[in-house]
Amino acid sequence: MATIRLDGLTLAYDRHPAVHHLTGDFAAGSLTAVVGPNGAGKSTLLKALAGLIQPAEGRVTLSRLSRREIAYLPQQAEVDRSVPLSVLEVVALGHWRRMGIFGGLGRPEIEAAREALTAVGLGGFEARPIGTLSAGQFQRALFARMMLQDAKVILLDEPFTAIDARTTADLLELVQRWHDEKRTVVTVLHDYDQVRRLFPETLLLAREMVAWGPTEEALSPANLLKARAMAESWQDDAQVCRRPAA
């Protein structure tokens, strides 16, 4: 019973594919690491799963799942932390689906936000302006927001880049908890040791799929070598792709 199915998915920028003819399943309740060299299309894939970009070809099929049940944490660079908001305000945004534009925050919602903050180790930080948090603390706050979203599918794009070891360990525990709660988690990562230790499934991507399956097999030396060898280059004179659509 697949939750998210990819059929010959091609995602392109200006016709150049960032993800090329990718086919496979994210099973319900699976915990998958997406790894690969720079420019391999990992972030692009996550954006497509979140429904933020449209496929150039092929499709993403959701079964027993609506877009609303997918939560997505983009790379930190895309957030403007100079906007004067408090930690509690940011975390409470996790209630967006329930409160929308006009809905007020009741006591239960605020209580839930406080609990989420405590769970990520930020108890007592409610009133702090987000601009004063360290990178690690801010990432913890975003994870708390994600907890409130209570999503069936959770997409994390390089959540531990430039984050200290202690925070990474704490947040990985949270990821493990989401896995235990049978949520489907897809995370873009760079640290192969981390992936081998904690992620049962791995998608090794180098624009095209190199391997997708149990982590030990996917990250075999042969596959890693193959991923490294695959061209990263953007060819200005690339020909039109003739491969049949799925």
Place this chain on the structure above:
Amino acid sequence: MSVSGLFLDPFLDYAFMRRALVACLALSLGSAPIGVFLILRRMSLLGDALSHAILPGAAVGFVFGGLSLWPMSLGGFAAAVAVALLSGWVARATRLKEDASFAGFYLIALALGVLLISRHGGPVDLMHVLFGSVLAVDRDSLLLIAAIATLTLVALALIWRPLVVECFDPGFLKAVGGPGGTAHMLFMALVVVNLVAGFQALGTLMAVGLMMLPAASARFWAASVEGMAAASVVLAVLASLGGLLLSFHLELASGPAIVLMAGAGYVLSILAGPRESVLRRYFPGRHLEA
């Protein structure tokens, strides 16, 4: 001169001063919070570009209707919206970034507007259009300005939450299906109508003054978006009052006097505002324990 002679009598004795004051208060209520969002979205210069974009439309209105309210306001609104849409479209359809395409179109608009007005009117008309004449605001203009301020406050209340989230984390808003795009379009429309209101009182070159200067100062006074909006309104009201009195007593041009007062507030805020100002930076006081 007595206190009442300095501060009250100009407004008690002269109807034009009262009308000017009410016009500026209404402008302060609507424009200043709009300016705060322009700053939070890092679009501070956009207000400037759009206020110039009003000119050719207002000029066409002037050619057909003379210096009358509705043709110039509607023309100005249409022209600014056209420039905003065209710039947005060029930025999406070509390699040119949005700020560059805005710069291109607003310069064309400004030149076209000045050309049209100087061709069909005198230098006085041109001065009026460029710098406004808040002391000559009549009942109809006042109603228009007040209506726009009312509309702005109601609309801001409606789109407040998506607008704030769009500033902070647009990707999140999009991912949870929030109306970021709608909020953005409505907000841009609000920017334009407020510039049209400002154009009535302060002219095309000064209209952004009450929008951006108090908003830029607000950052030094408040630590929340709501606080910044409130602070910007207070600062704009003070600048309006101060500017009108200054222009009355010293016989200075009223529009520039108001904008200069807002500018004085801005410099003062940078130097000595309670939050992250120069004063706080160089004289922070002894550090705390934790």
